[in-house]
Amino acid sequence: MTRSLKKGPYVDPRVLKKLVGKRPESAAPIKTWSRACTISPEMVGFKFLVHNGKDFPEVLVSEEMVGHRLGEFSLTRKFVRHGGKMQKEQEAKAKEAEIASAQAAKAAVEGTKK
16 A cells, blocks of 8 residues: 555655765665665665665665665565476586587687687
């Protein structure tokens, strides 16, 4: 459910306080637990370390993120691949094919130089 338009977006005052007087280029990443904080235009360019329950992944705020919440960009669940032994075999074959094609391309480049 969205927040009432009458109330306006929720921007944590502690996060805004950490932004005051800093420049996005030179500021160190801002550590926060406030996942519900709405991203405002003043935050564009800053790096945030947003808590996801275990650690603090870095989030670089861009213009497209304005209006969203900080927590949307710090995922709380880690995707574990589907598949077991068969999936690993397919990935190993794909990696071998990639290495072989890279070696062939390297040999072709070296052959044209000589």
